[in-house]
Amino acid sequence: MRFLILFALFVASSAFSQAIKIGELNSYKVFPAFLDPYKKGMQLALEEINAAGGVLGRKLELVTRDDGGNPGDAVRVAEELISRENVAVLMGTFASNVGLAVSNLAAQRKILFVASEPLTDKIVWENGNRYTFRLRPSTYMQTAMLIPEAAKLKKKRWAIVYPNYEYGQSAAASFKKLLKAAQPDVEFVAELASPLGKIDAGAVVQALADAKPDAIFSSLFAADLQTFVREGNTRGLFKSTPVFNLLAGEPEYLDTLKEETPDGWWVTGYPWREINTPEHQRFLSAYQKRWNDYPRQGSVVGYVAVHAVAEAIKKAKTMDTEKLVEAMKGLQMGTPFGPIAWRALDHQSTMGAYVGQLARKGSQGAMVNWRFSDGARFLPPDEEVKFLRRE
Amino acid sequence: MSWESILIQLLNGLAGASSLFLVAAGLSLIFGVTRIVNFAHGSLYMLGMYLAVWLSGRVGFWVAVPLAAVSVGLVGFFIEFFLLKKIYKAPELLQLLATFALALVIKDAALWAWGPEDMLGPRAPGFSGAVNIAGSAVPQYDLLLILLGPLVLVFLQLVLSKTRWGILVRAASEDREMAGALGVNQRWLFTGVFVLGALLAGLGGALQIPREPASLNVDLRVISDAFVVVVVGGLGSIPGAFLAALLIAEAKAFCTGLGYSEATLVIEFVIMAAVLVWRPWGLLGRAQAPAKNPGFAQAPAEFPARKVFIAGAVLLAVLALLPVAAGGYTLVLLTDMLVFALFATSLHFIMGPGGLYSFGHAAYFGIGAYAAGILVLNKITTMEFALALAPLAAGLGALLFGWFCVRLSGVYSAMLTLAFAQIAWSAAFQWNALTGGSNGMVGIWPAPWLASKTAYYYLTLILCAAAISFFWRAIHSPFGYALRAGRDSPQRADASGIDVRAVQWAAFTIAGLAAGVAGSLYAFSKGSISPESLGIQRSVDGLVMVMLGGIQTLTGPLWGAALFTWLQDATARNLDYWRAVTGMVILALVLLLPNGIGSFFQKKK
Amino acid sequence: MNILAVRNLSKAFGGVQAVRDVSFSVAAGELLAMIGPNGAGKTTCFNLVGGQLPPDAGELFLEERNILGRPPRELCRLGVGRTFQVAAAFISMTVRENVQVAVLAGEQRLNSAFSTFERNDKTEQILLQVGMDAQADRLCAELAYGDLKRVELAIALASRPRLLLMDEPTAGMAPAERHGLMALVKEIAKEKGISVLFTEHDMDVVFQYADRVMVLSEGEIIAQGNPADVRADPRVRRVYLGEEAAHA
The missing domain is CATH 1.10.3470 (ABC transporter involved in vitamin B12 uptake, BtuC)
Structure with a gap:
């Protein structure tokens, strides 16, 4: 019986429709905390676009798929979207390895791929290709956004802790390179790599304390971050040592810290309560009205990604892939974070992020002293990008 | 400090x-x-x-x-x-x-x-x-x-x-x-x-x-x-x-x-x-009494039984004619199924007739895939040669690890295979210069004449069918009997002049080699490879396929691999809680067909 | 001429001396019974001779060849066949396949993964010899215990042994069956000139079929000779036959 239902569903879903199909694949089951809000953001954008009459006079349709969180399955799912669903554009992915694999497939099959979530620098630089564009500010960009504040402190001894995979490794490498450039006398006294999702927090905190750093740079997130923060709080590691932590201001991660929220940490994130720009206000109220929930970072990413595809189609006035790719290059559009452009140089969007400090407000964490960092200002010089991206 | x-x-x-x-x-x-x-x-x-x-x-x-x-x-x-x-x-x-x-x-x-x-x-x-x-x-x-x-x-x-x-x-x-x-x-x-x-x-x-x-x-x-x-x-x-x-x-x-x-x-x-x-039984463990109910006392389906031949030939013919009728995605899915069928069959070879459990068979799948990627991306050989050479790397890995694993028995041996697989995994994960680290490697595509889905499907079909028939043949060859003899009664086999460990070691190596074929085919079909391909999850998937198909059967791994791949694909596409549904389908099958779906196709003895 | 010579064999497990300074020999073509009460060290002795256990001290010769430390599979190739106390056959196979595997193993022809597992005359002969030809296509798992013992004998014969080591060949069998099996063993042994070393609990069987008897007690040989002499030996009567007589 179950099989019959599945079969019926499958027949129904592959029925021909006139809508323009966007194929979206993501690791919904592996990273649900980030991707549930993301899906809601996409849905909102889709409804907005279709309520306004769709694009090129046709409705937009999202075909979403779970990519299983690994590149092999993701490639198969992408193939299914391309050849069975006949989608015009691929979109999505979260983990860097999955993003890279799908990006590579997009180049092979010659289809536009808007990588919404993956942070890896490689997807637009070393492994960049004609068909792939990436939305979120990359690991490099977000690290660079923290550098001005880090350099301002004039701390000499820095310790680094990161989740042991590409994101953490490249965050650590970029941080060292950029800080060294901004402050040549800096010294890195400890580097701790902890297995993703398995931090041995007591040992890590003690090892950090042993190194007697003046400041700490961390790229931990999710469960590792919570475990680290609680252990560090208990052991008093953060009392006199400033900490810089990528992503920790994103509601997905910040909201889980509650009373543990450490005061004064410099982070990148999304202080959704306090952003008063008209474009954000409009997004915020629409989102809250539609979902009866507040937006997370993922909501914005999903929302903007769908709009970006719609804008590209409008600009290209066709569904032809090559023309879509040309339309994406240099595309300018508005987002809840303000206007962004999709660079023709490396297919990176200039979407920025908010840099600020953590503070505890009652039993909740919040970002204070924040300001917006425009992504365009935190990218390496064009020459360097060209060297990295040798298509 | x-x-x-x-x-x-x-x-x-x-x-x-x-x-x-x-x-x-x-x-x-x-x-x-x-x-x-x-x-x-x-x-x-x-x-x-x-x-x-x-x-x-x-x-x-x-x-x-x-x-x-x-x-x-x-x-x-x-x-x-x-x-x-x-x-x-x-x-x-x-x-x-x-x-x-x-x-x-x-x-x-x-x-x-x-x-x-x-x-x-x-x-x-x-x-x-x-x-x-x-x-x-x-x-x-x-x-x-x-x-x-x-x-x-x-x-x-x-x-x-x-x-x-x-x-x-x-x-x-x-x-x-x-x-x-x-x-x-x-x-x-x-x-x-x-x-x-x-x-x-x-x-x-x-x-x-x-x-x-x-x-x-x-x-x-x-x-x-x-x-x-x-x-x-x-x-x-x-x-x-x-x-x-x-x-x-x-x-x-x-x-x-x-x-x-x-x-x-x-x-x-x-x-x-x-x-x-x-210490083969852990720090404070004692030698395990051999399992009294190993549960696979049965012989695999008789061979060369006419029915098996005919059924196999018909299946092969259907698969060979399929590209005429089916769309691109069916071929992609079938390519995956074939690759996993070979992976599961190779695992079954050591588990069923060999009686050696492996919780780390993905290691050889992954080594094959990585070797293919390394050979092609560093322009050491062409894709065709890489496909031929990469399985040898997997075989070599199995030769090395297998030597240790056949010296232990039961769950200990299985856990040693897991340990080796995890060590291989961490090497792939950490060795950025060679393997691309956690991101893995991208751009591992087949040669132009094999690039179309149909061509690649035929390549996979030919290689997997050949390898799987080899295993079916091997189970019923003198070597297969020696392997089963060693499983049924190691002591008796030894006293009859069979070098049980050597036979198991050879089987382990052959299985690793075949998993390597599956792995390199997989790499070229996906265009990329990353550490998951030799992670615990993949090894467990292999076990699930073998157990679903039935460890006592000859063709079980085929059905197990096909069903599991299809189930994941179908549920993940259509259902939010697809993991739970997959789990419940497996539970239902376990309760209804404890000897595996392959036993469905086997005559009752 | 002796086929097997055992000199000063010893083996201890932990503090327990299971076999102590045991020396004996088996002459070509003879049936030698090793008897003794439970725990006398018979099975240990068998496992030492059969290569399943390494001895602490002693020497082993098969004809003139030193076989100390050789694993069972090599002893098999040198002409030693054996059966186990708890019948061990290949239970997933048919009776014929069991014997066939052993025949091919003896000829070192089990390496091919491509060729067919073909029937051969030798297997059929052995099946006929042990009287299992009628049941050749049955699965071992379905056999009666007595038949399983015959299969094991057939497996042991498959490598054309010159010496057969049989650890309690009739254990677990009904009395009538025991005599049938031992008569068969004796017939085959005499016909092919195979020497047999066996342990046995059933004294009727021992005295009826053995050419010579050797008595083990607490790991040591306390008597050996022809059955009548051993039966008369007062030490043997004391440690062993006394109990047995009481039971009878």
């Missing part, structure tokens, strides 16, 4: 060891008595965490912890009574498949009940601060945990040595049949042990909530850690589990403390491999 820091890291290790011990002790007890490899043990631990966090908000931490533990014990009761009880007589390791399915269901149940966000529990009232030891702040709660581990150890030892129930449990661990003869009501003994084991897992999870958040990824992490501890300590040995937990937790703490933090990725598996090579 100063003496003070050494002391603190020692304490950190002790605290870690306590929570590791609780979950491992339960697993060890359950295995010792029921011989069930409980894959859902990590899920029970996770359930303990979620329940404790959730209950803490209502009744306070100190009430929540025992309540959560008891609730998990109750869940354990339902699992044992309504599911496992029905399949004790099924082939060994089928219970592993059932508990794997349960783990999928429990994960989705937790997602449904508590949502996707990680939940950090409260600090333990009365133990929320830190004490100053040697100039460093040490959490009070850590000190409590350090005391708790040995207390539980002593308690368990007392129960096992002083109570009648405990003595029966020990008798049953040593010899199930003898315990039966003593008038032990096995059914209730099994239930009791499973409930106690589940309760310990739940307690371990509940006690962990002041230290880390409840999250949906805890289950897999904990189950692999717990397995390692149980095996290093010696199956069924509670003090062994304690010792091993101590060893591993301290090793991790000192890896971090001494500045080798990257090594924490793999240190436990390195320790496990070393211990098993040095």
Whole structure:
């Protein structure tokens, strides 16, 4: 019986429709905390676009798929979207390895791929290709956004802790390179790599304390971050040592810290309560009205990604892939974070992020002293990008 | 590292060891008595965490912890009574498949009940601060945990040595049949042990909530850690589990403390491999009595039976004609199915006729895939040559690892294969220059004449069909009989002039080689390769396919691979809670067809 | 001429001396019975001679060849066949396949993974010899215990042994069956000139079929000779036959 239902569903879903199909694949089951809000953001954008009459006079349709969180399955799912669903554009992915694999497939099959979530620098630089564009500010960009504040402190001894995979490794490498450039006398006294999702927090905190750093740079997130923060709080590691932590201001991660929220940490994130720009206000109220929930970072990413595809189609006035790719290059559009452009140089969007400090407000964490960092200002010089991206 | 820091890291290790011990002790007890490899043990631990966090908000931490533990014990009761009880007589390791399915269901149940966000529990009232030891702040709660581990150890030892129930449990661990003869009501003994084991897992999870958040990824992490501890300590040995937990937790703490933090990725598996090579039954374990009901006493389907020939020929013809009718995606899916069918068939070859369990067969799949990628991306050879050479690398890996693995038996051998697979995985994960690290490698595409889906499908069909028929042939060749003889009775085979280890080693190597063929085909079909391809998940998938198909059957791995791949594809596309549905389908199959779906196609004997 | 010579064999497990300074020999073509009460060290002795256990001290010669430390599979190739106390056959196979595997193993022809597992005359002969030809296509798992013992004998014969080591060949069988099996063993042994070393609990069987008897007690040989002499030996009567007589 179950099989019959599945079969019926499958027949129904592959029925021909006139809508323009966007194929979206993501690791919904592996990273649900980030991707549930993301899906809601996409849905909102889709409804907005279709309520306004769709694009090129046709409705937009999202075909979403779970990519299983690994590149092999993701490639198969992408193939299914391309050849069975006949989608015009691929979109999505979260983990860097999955993003890279799908990006590579997009180049092979010659289809536009808007990588919404993956942070890896490689997807637009070393492994960049004609068909792939990436939305979120990359690991490099977000690290660079923290550098001005880090350099301002004039701390000499820095310790680094990161989740042991590409994101953490490249965050650590970029941080060292950029800080060294901004402050040549800096010294890195400890580097701790902890297995993703398995931090041995007591040992890590003690090892950090042993190194007697003046400041700490961390790229931990999710469960590792919570475990680290609680252990560090208990052991008093953060009392006199400033900490810089990528992503920790994103509601997905910040909201889980509650009373543990450490005061004064410099982070990148999304202080959704306090952003008063008209474009954000409009997004915020629409989102809250539609979902009866507040937006997370993922909501914005999903929302903007769908709009970006719609804008590209409008600009290209066709569904032809090559023309879509040309339309994406240099595309300018508005987002809840303000206007962004999709660079023709490396297919990176200039979407920025908010840099600020953590503070505890009652039993909740919040970002204070924040300001917006425009992504365009935190990218390496064009020459360097060209060297990295040798298509 | 100063003496003070050494002391603190020692304490950190002790605290870690306590929570590791609780979950491992339960697993060890359950295995010792029921011989069930409980894959859902990590899920029970996770359930303990979620329940404790959730209950803490209502009744306070100190009430929540025992309540959560008891609730998990109750869940354990339902699992044992309504599911496992029905399949004790099924082939060994089928219970592993059932508990794997349960783990999928429990994960989705937790997602449904508590949502996707990680939940950090409260600090333990009365133990929320830190004490100053040697100039460093040490959490009070850590000190409590350090005391708790040995207390539980002593308690368990007392129960096992002083109570009648405990003595029966020990008798049953040593010899199930003898315990039966003593008038032990096995059914209730099994239930009791499973409930106690589940309760310990739940307690371990509940006690962990002041230290880390409840999250949906805890289950897999904990189950692999717990397995390692149980095996290093010696199956069924509670003090062994304690010792091993101590060893591993301290090793991790000192890896971090001494500045080798990257090594924490793999240190436990390195320790496990070393211990098993040095002491084949773990630190405090004893030689296992051979399983009395290995469950595969049956011969594989007769060959060359006409029916098998005809059915195979028809299937092959249908598959060969398919591209005429079917669309692009069907070919993509079928390519995956064929690749996994070969992977599962190669695993089945050593598990079924060979009687050697492997929990790490993905290693050879992955080595094949990586070798293909490295050869092509560094422009060492063309794609065609890479496809021919890469499996040799996998075979070489199997030749090396196999030499050690065939020297052990049963679950120990299986865990050694897992250890080697994890070591290979961490090499792929960490060796950025060669393997691209965690990102893996991209741009591994077939040569232009094979680039179309149809062409690549035919290539896969030809290679997989040839390799699978080779295995079917081999099972019925003199070599296959030698392999089965070694499985049926190693002693008899040896006395009859068969070098059992050499035969098993050869089989292991051939299986690795074939997995390498599957892996390199996979790499070229995806265009990329990353560490998941040799991770635990892939090895488990292989086991699931073999068990689903039926370990006693010849064609089972084929059906198992096809069904599992299709099931994942179909459910993931159409359902939100596809993991739970996949799990429930597997459970239904386990209960309805305990000998695998392949047994459906086999004549009844 | 002796086929097997055992000199000063010893083996201890922990503190227990299971076999102590045992020396004996088996002459070509003879049936030598090793008897002794439970725990006398018979099975240990068998496992030492059969290569399943390494001895602590002693020497082993098969004809003139030193076979100490050789694994069972090599002894098999040198002409030693054996059966086990608890019958061990290849239970997933048919009776014929069991014998066939052993025949091919003896000829070192089990290496091919491509060729067919073909029937051969030798297997059929052995099946006929042990009287299992009628049941050749049955699965071993379905056999009566007595038949399983015959299969094991057939497996042991498959490598054309010159010496057969049989650890309790009739254990677990009904009395009538025992005589049938031992008569068969004796017939085959005499016909092919195979020497047999066996242990046995049933004294009727021992005195009826053995050419010579050797008595083990607490790991030591306390008497050996022809059955009548051994039966008369007062030491043997005391440690062993006394109990047996009481039971009878």
